Amino acid sequence: MTNPGDGRNRDSTPHITNPVNNPSGPPPVRISPRLGWIIGGVVVAGLIVSQSVRVIPAGFVGVVFSALSGVKPNPLEAGLHFVVPFVDQVNLYDARLQEVTLAQNAAQNDEGSIRARSKEGLDITADVTVQFRIDRSKAAILHKDLGRNYINTVLRPQLRSKVRDSIGQFGAADLISNQRTQLEASITTELQKSFARNNLILDAILLRELKIPESVAQAIEQKQTAEQQVAVERNRLQQAEISAQRDVVQAEGKAKAAIETAKGEAEALSLRGRALKENPQLIQLTVAERLAPGVQTIMLPSDGNFLLDLKSLGTQTQPTPQQPTAPAKPGN
Template sequence: MRNSFIVAIIAVLVVLYASIFTVKEGERGIVLRFSKVVRDAENKPAIYEPGLHFKIPFVETVKTLDARIQTMDITADRFLTRENKDLIVDSYLKWRINDFSRYYLATGNGDISRAEMMLRRKFSDRLRSEIGRLDVRGIVTDSRGRLTSDVRDALNQGTHEEGGATDADSAIASAAALVAKETKGKQPAINPSSMAALGIEVVDVRIKQINLPQEISEAIYQRMRADREAEARLLRSQGLEEAEKIRAVADKTATEIKAKAQSQALVLRGEGDAEATKLFADAFNQDPEFYVFIRSLRAYEKSFQSKGNDVMVLSPDTDFFRYMKAPEDLRPRTAD
């Protein structure tokens, strides 16, 4: 009897344990009954918020899904602009689950890797289409905010562009068809080319970097280098030309100053010579004989102070020796 009671208690505890499940913060729970999502009378799935909940043991299972915003880095890829120029765009996006039941069915039991694979392919196609409508200037300047918002809206709402569906569109449409089959068409109509068909909402799209391909960057660098070298040559040429002008002006100024100085020197020398001549004339007029005597003495001094072996042959009767022969000639002469 006692053993039966213990077994009953254990059975009750096991059943109670199997009936209780916990949903953690940042998660949502979906109850599956025989691998199908449990829905209410209005065909709405039962989504469990964080906390303690109950389920039918051994019949129902719980699948928890991450309800937080996810960040997905997109590998840098090459895109073609409206002018047929290549750009390397590095970007990322943020997304979250907004329809847990649809997400669970469309991604194969809530496989996040499958969801991100389809989201990445769809994002790449959408970004390529949007970049193809813009030129490089529009992409790298003020159009970047509009570009990312257009991509986000197109991912969430889908598009109705002509030109055929891409592989990503086909994959999403197949997932949407699977959801419609599982729910017997009781789900609201959703554009099969949008991420809403997977139960996903794209919260934000950001472009981290926009670069030119290596070969184009090298060509631009070489062109910029050639332009700078040409500009440097032009500046050097202008500098040399300006230096020649300055040198010519300086030479002209120096020549003018030198000529003016020489002219002033000649004038001063002429004035000095005139003054000396005047002084000599005044001295001669005061005592002509004495003036002649002084001049003769200076001539004697210059003649005999030579240190060489110069020989002068002069006649004794020459006037050069006048004051040597007759010093009395120095006496003042009286008028007759």
């Protein structure tokens, strides 16, 4: 019970002013029903517009799922699109070039290397990268059949399977030497068929690395080294044979040339002998040509058919010097 004479208790009680009963307070804010309907309509309209407008980014396609009719067959290309609000749901799919790597030191979202066996049964480890893209025109079928997790449900298992099957068709030595391109072609051919069935487009298969046991690699390297040495020796032998054949051909050519030269000389001598026989004067002409100019001779074209030695002729025609006459004895 409060003591009315106790001023202390009366002052300690808080005094609350009632704005309704206090005419000096601020007037209350009142919203008319009409304004409330307008604000509510604007909010609902904005929500409807936000749900009906969808923007597809560049490089993506949108697959529309309708709560009434299911997946719509025509995907939405990049740009602005209108859908049925609260009924249609747009699922984005990346239609750009993508890649998945299966390697030992793969990224966080990738798996490890592919282990397979060669034609001889040797263990081979392959690091592979596959580059692909989805079929834009069949994105709706991809969404309906595989869903957004198609990389893990289809792509990776198919890649591992096709790589193992293709490696099993080749020998280990061929894979690390000269059959790498053929292996890539085999994997590409088989993987293209699998991707086509799942509405994916294969762009490229890249064999990053092929590993075989170290002991096998050393044996293959030694074998290849021996084969290369044999090839070098074979090339040397072929070069020697070619050189010998060239010498034989040159000798045969020289022999044929000598024979033809001898034939020509014999024919020339025969013709010359026939000419001398038919023309005896040519003998004197030939002798004169051989003797001239060291020997002074004169050829007389007479029927005697002889040569006259000018020196002997000069000796014969020179007068003999006279002997001095002895003085006469007196008395004779």
